[in-house]
Amino acid sequence: MSVSLASMRAEHPGIFADGCPTRTVLDHVMGKWGILVLLTLSDGTQRWGALRRNIDGISEKMLASTLKTLEADGLVLRTAYPEVPPRVEYALTDLGHDLMTHVIPLMGWVADNANDIVGPRE
Amino acid sequence: MSVSLASMRAEHPGIFADGCPTRTVLDHVMGKWGILVLLTLSDGTQRWGALRRNIDGISEKMLASTLKTLEADGLVLRTAYPEVPPRVEYALTDLGHDLMTHVIPLMGWVADNANDIVGPRE
DNA sequence: CAGCATCCACCTCGATACTG
């Protein structure tokens, strides 16, 4: 495991350069909604409607496109049941869970420190 | 330290809701450039010109506005020396270093897995 | 229920030029 940008650069030359895959991952995962979707799914499999309700402020359009991107990235698994009415469930893949292993502590830090950062100003 | 979204919600009711400070922090830190600036600064104090060169693809405008936001957030410290020619140095604050403690491992994971995520498709 | 299609307002961002 790398412990600094310099050591990461030593292992992966050109890392984080323009056009590097890491940039794409960053854009997908770190975007406005990506993290919130993944975070919500880290609580367990959920249906479309549940996601929509649990992620405050997200529109159907953004939920759909975010889920599609994350599914294509192999972080989210979509399972549609051929029933009437339709039922579709979303869950994290193993890769997604692995990612959240690192993201959850970060979110914990953000939750603990958000008021110190934003609070004094706004 | 929380280990799940549910436990975070137990500690901080309304966390990650619309308008919650965590949303603002997420937008600042996780934006396209915020993470890259913080990551570059985690290697140590750097001057404006060095940052511009080290962060591939960033424009002067975005570097300026990103630095201003992060400085206002208390994550980055700006020090201007009253010299001719001007010299300005940027460094992480203690809060910034604390944040990067959690971000660096995540970036390591991204570096190791980016090809698995993006590679097969693009 | 779980979406997709369309429209469009905003806002981010890059390019360029200029300043102390």
Added chain:
DNA sequence: CAGTATCGAGGTGGATGCTG
């Protein structure tokens, strides 16, 4: 060297209405 000012294209994302 370290920025600021201005402009304009393009993308993000919200609102609405419709479908299987």
